[in-house]
Amino acid sequence: MRQLIGLIPLIPLLSSVCLMLLGGRLPRLWIGLLGVGSVGLAALLTGLTAVDFLANPEPFQLTLWVWMQVGNFAPGVAFYFDGLTLVMMSVITGVGFLIHLFSTEFMEEDKSYARYFAYLNMFVAAMLILVMADNLLLLYLGWEGVGVCSYLLVGFWYQNSANGQAARKAFIVTRIGDTAMALGLFLLFTELGTLNIQALGVAANETWQVGDKLPLIACLLLLAGAVGKSAQLPLHTWLPDAMAGPTPVSALIHAATMVTAGVYLIARTHELYLLAPIAMIAVALVGLSTSLMAAFTALTQRDIKRILAYSTISQIGYMFLALGVGAWSAGVFHLMTHAFFKALLFLGSGAIIHCLHHEHDIFKMGGLRTRMPVTFWSFMIGSAALAALPMTSGFFSKDQILLQAYQVDGIGPWLWLGGLLGALLTAIYSFRLVFVVFFGKANTEPDRDTGWRMALPLSLLCALALFGGWIMLPVAEVFPTASGLHPAHWVEYVSIAVPIVGVVIAYLVFYSGQLRVDGLLNMPLMQSLQRFWYSGWGLDALYDRLFVRPYYALAALFKGEPVDAVYGLIVAINQTLNGWLAEGQSGQMRRYLISMVFGLIVVLAIMLGAF
Amino acid sequence: MDGLNIPLSHILLVSSLLFSVGMLGLMMRRNIIFILMSLEVMLNSTALAFVAAGAHWGQPDGQIVFMLILSVAAAEVAVGLGLVLQIQRRFKSLDMDNANRMQG
């Protein structure tokens, strides 16, 4: 059984290659079967492996071949399987399968049906390789692979150049992080002589002391990679724009799996981070500040997908916070529950968009509660989990994160307070979405309700979002155990109460209208603050000024090829000399003769010794 | 060996004077006929030098070369006059400076 895990990424990959080569000639049914079936099969195999692994939870390694060997640099195409891998693989194949199924209905009218599934399958394969890799180089392969698939899928509707713009932005911004990560890989290999993740942990503990400079630099470089991929400050700006892709893509790539790769990377290399406490604090601070920034921004957005995108950024911020405070398993737990409820929300929004003629503005929706009941309940459950209302899956994971953050020495309570503020905002913006879209008066009539291929994934994800909190993650062996201390009870009570307060506020403001905030909102300060938040804290404009435009200007400046001017100068000198000498060749016999005679006289004079 | 005995240097002086006259004519005249005439003068000045030298050394070579120069001059005049006709036809003038098509 264990030897078969190599097949799990291979099946979607093969299916993707088939679809690329034959895509145009296959009937739609076949394309759908191939696309969904391959991921389904991968999910099935993952399930079987899980059963096998849980019976005998011993990590194992599978080397397919040595990728490249130069001296002692010999990374393999090799997989490592432990509890963390299992969790990630289950999320990818499980949620991935549901999203593929959903896509068959969502994309049924699209002309490029085969291309869509080819990309989507390739993404699943790359993501699986990312989480299964036993060395950082293979992980990097998956890492870049998912980046390219994300690029292809964001720009899937290539006819609109805005989509291409968004896709390029997504790729290039994450590439900045990826490049930093590659430098981290160089550093790790140069210092420790291996890229195998398990061996790195051992070698790092032997070579370095806690607080050394090198692990700090290495961890910060890896963090830069994680920040890029997971859309954290300051490299988050690509994610809201990436919503240009088809909505199931946003659900799979930009909510459930790819964007959490950064969390996975840090969790995977936690032994390095334990050697660099400052890097851990950096992770926590990045997470907390991102989560607050994105929550404020989500409050002001109007586009349903952008709200969800900022909410994703914010939730991944929580995961980073968890990792930064050493709550490794809580971070991974939140990763899983978030995959459930955020995929649910995105698919729900996809259903709305699908049935509402591609309408994205929430204020043009409204009253959909009775017209799209399945979607309504999906959104209710998803938002409840997102807001971390008690007993939903999000509640368990977020609660763990907040409690463990509280216990950190020194800054712990501050981190906890920040997290609470984020939780309050989360509850407000998620239920703002629910009340605006599903209650009130209807602004746009849906032209259909969801079919079974949409309804089934939604229902299953509802179940997972509700009860996923009860799943016990098999990661005890992977991470060092957290301290058994529990903070005072009031801390827990406050953590539970805050989201409920948020929901009540959202109810009062956006549903019953009993809490009037217009006066507050119309104050000049609040107005400009809203605009500031709406623009994503002005970071896009800032980067545009700081990097994009200077780069364009630089390119325009160099376009004329200044180096060539140097050679042009040589040419010019030669041409001038040529001009002078050519003067002498006037074509007039008499001048030639005169010069000849003068020459003769000079020669004769020299010969006669006159000079 | 009797009679008028002109020293060689006198004849060479006359010859070089003739040559210079021809060359100056070549350099200064623009009319192509005069250029041809100057050329003839130059050729004849050299021929004179040859004859004088031949007489001085008592050798026949000088006179042989004189014959050669004579025939060269005749041929040159033939070609030259042909060119003159062509130039007259093409440029409607005998100005040598008009024929400067070969400049670089």
Next chain:
Amino acid sequence: MLMINLILILLVGGLLAMLSERFGSHVPRMVALAVVLLDLVYLLLALSGLPELGGLQAPVPGDPQTWLMHYRAEWIPAFGISFEFALDGISLLMVLLTLVLGAVAVSSSWTDVTTKCGFFEANLLWTLAGVLGVFMALDLFLFFLFWEVMLIPMYFMIAIWGHEQRAYAAMKFFIFTQASGLLMLVSVLTLATIHQSNTGVWSFSYFDLLNTQMAAQTAYWLMLGFFVAFVVKLPGFPFHTWLPDAHTQAPTAGSVILAGVLLKTGAYGLIRFAVPLFPEASIDFAPIALWLGAAGVVYGAVLAFAQTDFKRLIAYSSVSHMGFVLLGVYAWNQLALQGAVMQMVAHGFSTAALFMIAGSLQERLHTRDMREMGGLWHNMPRMGAVAMFFIIASLGLPGLGNFVAEFLVLLGLFQVDPWLTMIAALGLITGAAYSLLLMQRSFQGEPDESRRLNDFGTREMLTMALMMVALIGLGLYPQPVLDMAQPVLDGLLQFSATVVGGQL
């Protein structure tokens, strides 16, 4: 003899191709293809008879007997000039690459060249012959001869079958290569003279000239002569400016050969001659060369981003990619050198394919200006997908050949100079920027429904598939290539270490 035969087949084949035009304008193409394939098959058959290939041992640079093949015959004995050819792992790799890309180039001239087909194919084959000679000649005089031989037919290819500004581009190409080649000739002659005055024997043989003793100052200047010749060809910053013009104006097959093969002769020359002949001088010079390499990577990428001409953009991307080769060579350790060799091979395929796509676009649209393209994926989905593949390959996606190359170079460089690695790594980001811009402007965006364009046909798809398979193979299992180069590089590293007693 095998090595001479390889060259002779191409030379005679070129003549045949030229003469065969009288039977119809499509005949030369067939002849040319047949000749290149014959050469390839001949080489492969001969190789299968070599027992050493399996366990290549490290060829010692100074000892021809340890090489895979060695052939020597007198030519001008008075000056110690001989027909000396030798083959080791790296030359063999380059020869294989040359022949494969030669076939690709013939294929890309299939519909592109319509006038004087015979002479065109002849020039193509003669260029290939010159390149093979460069990769195999180990007599420095002979090497110089082949260096010139590959230049002149290439000049004709650009000057006769090029685009609008072909005369300018061909002249620029010729003057740059020729002037720098003459510098190399001066160096070669001086080196031989020094060797003669040291030992009393005239020789131009590589094996004799290694280890020539001379003053440090002299060595430095001679090394510069070689360096400039090779870096102009590479092309390295700041000697690259002939490349965009030559590439842009050359016919497709010319661009394919130019980018795929000719540029590699520069890299090969650096590894084979410039560094081993003058190891001490190269140490002194390495920091400057590394900076030039990094500058080339970034400068090429920035300029590629600014272009609106499809071919010119790819040409500048070559400048950027070959900067990695320069970095790899002068980092002079196992990882970086392997990366440089890998880059030579991988860049050969990816760029040749991109130039073929550019040529196909030019053939169909009669323009290379990307502002007049857009949405071509809609009109030509196959070509779009193929272009996407090669663009992604050229931006260095892991799993494809270029990534292995760039990663190894940077990894090796990091051990020498981490800060410079950071600068060179900027090339990865800027590389993504121009590659994706190329895709966006040509194939994505608003399609023009009124365009009626032929998509890639079978011949084109076959050629492309060959190169795709090659790049995927190089990316996922580069070991055969690495194994071929490994013993050679080990030998070189050992040699330079014994001469200077350390790393560059």
